Amino acid sequence: MIEAMPVITTNPAAGLRIEGLSRHIGGRSLLSDLNLQVAPGECLALLGPSGCGKTTTLRLLAGLDAASAGRILLDGDDISRLSAGDRRVAMVFQSYALYPHLSVADNLALGLRIRGMGAREREERIAAVLELLQLSELRLRRPAQLSGGQRQRVALARALLRQPRLVLLDEPMSNLDAQLREELRPELRRLLCGGEQPVVYVTHDQQEAMGMADRIAVLRDGHLQQVGSARELYERPANRFVAAFLGRPAINLLPPEAGRQLGLRPEHLQPVASGGIPARLQRREWWGNQQLLWLESARGDLRLLVAADLELPEDLQLGWRPDHELWFDSHSGERLAGP
Amino acid sequence: MRSLLLLWSLAPLAWQLYTSLVTPEALVNGSGVAAGSFWTLENYRQVWLADPPIWRYLLNSAVVGGATTALTLTLAVPCAYGLQRQGGRLRWAVTLALLATAIFPTVLLFLALLQLARALGLANNLLALSLPYAALCLPLAVLLLRAAFAELPAELEDAARLEGLNLPRRLRHVLLPLLAPSLASTAILVFLFSWNEYPIALTWISRPELLTLPPAIARIAGSSLFTVPYGAFAAATVLGSLPLLLIVLIFQRSIVSGLTQGAIKG
Numbered sequence: 297m298i299e300a301m302p303v304i305t306t307n308p309a310a311g312l313r314i315e316g317l318s319r320h321i322g323g324r325s326l327l328s329d330l331n332l333q334v335a336p337g338e339c340l341a342l343l344g345p346s347g348c349g350k351t352t353t354l355r356l357l358a359g360l361d362a363a364s365a366g367r368i369l370l371d372g373d374d375i376s377r378l379s380a381g382d383r384r385v386a387m388v389f390q391s392y393a394l395y396p397h398l399s400v401a402d403n404l405a406l407g408l409r410i411r412g413m414g415a416r417e418r419e420e421r422i423a424a425v426l427e428l429l430q431l432s433e434l435r436l437r438r439p440a441q442l443s444g445g446q447r448q449r450v451a452l453a454r455a456l457l458r459q460p461r462l463v464l465l466d467e468p469m470s471n472l473d474a475q476l477r478e479e480l481r482p483e484l485r486r487l488l489c490g491g492e493q494p495v496v497y498v499t500h501d502q503q504e505a506m507g508m509a510d511r512i513a514v515l516r517d518g519h520l521q522q523v524g525s526a527r528e529l530y531e532r533p534a535n536r537f538v539a540a541f542l543g544r545p546a547i548n549l550l551p552p553e554a555g556r557q558l559g560l561r562p563e564h565l566q567p568v569a570s571g572g573i574p575a576r577l578q579r580r581e582w583w584g585n586q587q588l589l590w591l592e593s594a595r596g597d598l599r600l601l602v603a604a605d606l607e608l609p610e611d612l613q614l615g616w617r618p619d620h621e622l623w624f625d626s627h628s629g630e631r632l633a634g635p
Numbered sequence: 636m637r638s639l640l641l642l643w644s645l646a647p648l649a650w651q652l653y654t655s656l657v658t659p660e661a662l663v664n665g666s667g668v669a670a671g672s673f674w675t676l677e678n679y680r681q682v683w684l685a686d687p688p689i690w691r692y693l694l695n696s697a698v699v700g701g702a703t704t705a706l707t708l709t710l711a712v713p714c715a716y717g718l719q720r721q722g723g724r725l726r727w728a729v730t731l732a733l734l735a736t737a738i739f740p741t742v743l744l745f746l747a748l749l750q751l752a753r754a755l756g757l758a759n760n761l762l763a764l765s766l767p768y769a770a771l772c773l774p775l776a777v778l779l780l781r782a783a784f785a786e787l788p789a790e791l792e793d794a795a796r797l798e799g800l801n802l803p804r805r806l807r808h809v810l811l812p813l814l815a816p817s818l819a820s821t822a823i824l825v826f827l828f829s830w831n832e833y834p835i836a837l838t839w840i841s842r843p844e845l846l847t848l849p850p851a852i853a854r855i856a857g858s859s860l861f862t863v864p865y866g867a868f869a870a871a872t873v874l875g876s877l878p879l880l881l882i883v884l885i886f887q888r889s890i891v892s893g894l895t896q897g898a899i900k901g
Contacts, residue, residue: 360793381799393794397812406808407798458798 309372311335312357312462312494317366319352326352327518330366334494339485340523341497341509345541349518350498354464357496359383370461383462386455390467392447394439400426400450401435404457425453428487445476452487463488463495469504481507502542514538536629539622545588550595552626559622562588562601565614572613573598648876655679655869662865678866682855682874687844689874692851695761696830697878699847702765703829704822707772711821714773715780716806730778737774744771745834752839759842767835772825779824783817784810819886830879848875 312334319327327349334340342350355361357368359380368376375383395403401422408418426432429449439447448468455463468484469477485508488495499505505512506526514521514529514537522534526542533539539547539559548565550558575593582604589600589608598614623632654662661673682689718726748767757763787810795805811818833849840846846854852871855864 355793358793358797360796380793380796381801383797385797387794387797389790389794391788391790393788393790395791395795395809395813406795407800410799410804410808454794454798 309369311338311371312496313369314353314357315367315369317353317356317368318364319356319361320364325518327356330520332513332520332523334496336492336494337490338511339489339495339497339509341499341505341512342515343499343502343505343512343541344515344521346500347517348515350500350515351466352518353515354387354466354496354498357462358385358387358464384458384460385462385464386458386460387464387466388448388451388455388468390470392439392451392471394447394450394454396439399436399438400431400442403439403450404454407454407458421457425457428456429453444472445480448472448480452484456487461493463493465495465497467499468497470499470501477504484508502544514541516541533622533631535631536624539624539631545599545601547622548596548598549624555626556632557624557626559624560598560616560620561622562599564616564620565598565600566602566616567608567612568615570613572615575612575614577608577610577612651869651872654865655873657866659862659866675866678870679874681864681867682871685855687846689851689871691844692846692848693874693878695845696847696875698761699764699768699836700826700829702762703768703772704825706765706769707776707825708818708822710769711773711776711780712806712811712818715777715784716810718777719781719784730781733774733777737778741771742834745838748835749838758839759845761840761845761847764836764839764847765829767839768829768832769825772828776821776825779821780814780817783814787813823882823886826882827879830875 312332314330314332317327317330318325330349330353332340342353344350352361356363359375359378359382363376366376367374370383375385395406398406404422404425405418408421413421422435423432426435429452431446431449431453434442434446434450439450442450448471451468465488469480472480481504489508489510497505497508499508509526511523511525512529513523516537522529522538524532529538530542533542536549536557536559540549543561545562548560548562550560573593573595575591575598577589578592578597579590581588581590585604586601587604587606589602591598591600591612591614593614600614602608621634623634624630625632655678656674656676658668658672658675658677661668661675718729744767751767752758752763757766791809791813792805795809800808831849832847833853836847837850837853840850843854848871852868852875855867855871
C-alpha cells in the first residue's frame with residue numbers, strides 16, 4: 297500500500313504581491329503597471345539606472361507616496377489604502393535618516409514609545425537588537441559620533457526592531473566604501489533574508505544586487521524589463537537593455553545586420569588560430585586576476601576579457617562558441633531565440 | 636579690522652553706560668569736577684524709585700514680548716511647514732506675498748491700527764498689543780522657518796512617518812528639536828522687535844502703569860520742562876538693554892550649534 301504523500305501547503309497569498317502598481321505625476325509616468333511577487337523570506341532586488349522607478353516603487357510600498365493605480369497585498373491583506381505608519385513596513389534609507397538629536401538607544405525607542413510599549417519591554421527589545429548588531433557599546437552615542445558603517449547598522453536595527461511584515465532597503469550601502477560594502481553583504485543577508493518577511497532591496501549596483509538578492513527585477517523608465525535569478529538574467533536576458541545593464545565589462549553589441557543584432561559577452565570571445573574576426577589590439581587594462589583588452593575590428597570595437605597571464609600578438613582573430621551568442625531584434629531590442 | 640568693527644558697534648553703548656554713571660555736572664564739565672562728585676548711582680536710583688518704577692515697564696515689555704513671541708511662533712511653525720511641504724505651485728505666490736508684507740514700512744500702518752484698536756476696544760491692554768506685533772513679525776518668521784524646514788532632510792520625516800508618528804508628534808519629537816537653533820534665532824528677532832517697537836505702543840497704550848519701555852523712556856525725557864535728564868535717560872536705556880543681552884547670551888550656543896550635522900552621511 298502506498299501511503300498518501302504529505303501535502304505541502306504553501307499559502308499562495310503569503311508574502312508580497314504587487315498588482316498593476318502605477319504612479320503618474322502631471323503627465324509624467326514614473327511607474328507603469330508593475331506586477332511582482334516576493335515570497336516570505338525572499339530578497340528581491342530592484343535594479344536599474346537612476347530614474348528607472350525603483351525608489352518610486354519602494355516609496356509606494358512604504359506608503360510614503362500615493363499610487364495612481366494598482367494594489368499592494370501583504371499576506372493577502374490589501375495594504376494600499378493604509379497610511380505609512382499602519383503598514384508595519386520598515387525601511388532603511390540611503391542616508392540612514394537617524395534622528396541626529398537622539399542617542400542610538402533613543403533613536404530606536406522613539407517608534408516603540410509612540411506605539412505605547414511599556415518601558416520594560418522596550419528596553420529588552422532594544423537591548424536584544426543592539427546585541428544582535430553588536431551595537432551595545434554605542435547605545436549612548438549620537439549619530440554624528442558614529443562611523444558610516446555603524447550608522448548603517450543602527451538604521452538596520454531600527455528596521456528590525458519593529459518586527460515588520462515587509463523590509464524595504466533603499467540603496468542601504470551606497471554611502472559606504474567598497475570594502476565595507478563587500479564585508480556587510482553577507483551580514484545583511486544573514487540578518488534580513490530567510491526570515492518570515494519579504495525583503496525588497498533597491499540598488500543601482502549590479503554586483504550588490506547579484507550578491508544580495510535571490511531574484512532581481514530590472515526596471516527601466518518605470519517599466520519592468522525582466523525578473524529572475526542573477527544567472528537567468530545574465531545568461532538569458534529578455535532584451536538588449538538587460539543584457540547591456542548586467543555584466544561588467546559590458547556586453548559587445550555588434551552592428552545590426554538585417555534587423556538582428558549579435559551580442560557577445562567579453563569573456564566569451566577567445567583568440568583563435570583561424571576563421572574568426574580579424575582584430576587589432578588597441579589598449580590593455582591589467583586587473584591582476586584578469587585583463588581587459590580593447591580591440592578594433594571590422595565589426596566595430598570589441599572588449600575581450602582573458603586570463604591575466606595570456607600573451608597575445610597585436611593582430612589576432614577572435615572566435616566564440618555558438619551557444620554563447622545572444623541575438624536581439626535590432627528594432628525592439630527583444631532577444632530572439634536564435635540567429 | 637575686527638577691532639574697528641567692535642569700536643564702531645560698542646562705542647555708543649559705552650558712552651550710554653558712562654552717561655548713566657556720572658553726575659550731571661560731570662557730564663557737562665568733564666574733568667573740572669571734584670573726584671567725589673563725579674561717579675554716581677543717583678540716575679539708577681531715580682528711575683528705579685520713580686512712579687511707576689522702571690521695573691514695571693520692564694515687566695510690561697517682557698509680557699508683551701513673551702506673548703508676541705509665543706503667538707508668532709505658534710502661527711509661523713505650522714504655516715512654514717505647510718508652505719514648505721505642501722505648497723505646490725502656490726508656494727512661490729505665497730512666499731512673494733510674505734516677502735512683500737515683510738518689507739512693508741510699518742509706520743504707514745499705525746493710524747489704521749489705531750482705528751482698529753478703538754473700534755475693537757483693544758487699547759490699554761498689554762496682551763492685545765501683541766496682536767499687531769505678531770501680525771507684523773509673522774511674514775519674516777514664516778520665511779525664516781520655511782527656509783529652516785527646507786534644510787531638514789526629507790528622509791528624516793519619512794522615517795518618522797513609517798514609525799507611526801503623526802504630524803503633531805513628528806513636529807514635537809523630530810522636526811522641532813532639530814529646528815531649535817532656527818526657532819531660537821527667530822524668537823529672538825521677534826522679541827527684539829516687540830521690545831523696541833515705539834509708535835504702536837505709544838498710540839495703543841495711554842495708562843502710565845501699562846507703558847512698555849520705549850514710550851516710557853521717551854516720557855523720562857519729557858518729564859522735566861527745563862532740563863534734559865540725560866543721566867536718568869541713559870540709566871533707563873542701560874536697564875532696558877540688559878534683558879536682551881541676557882537672552883542672547885543664553886541662546887547663543889543653540890543659535891550657533893549645527894544640530895543637524897550628521898543627519899545625512901558624514
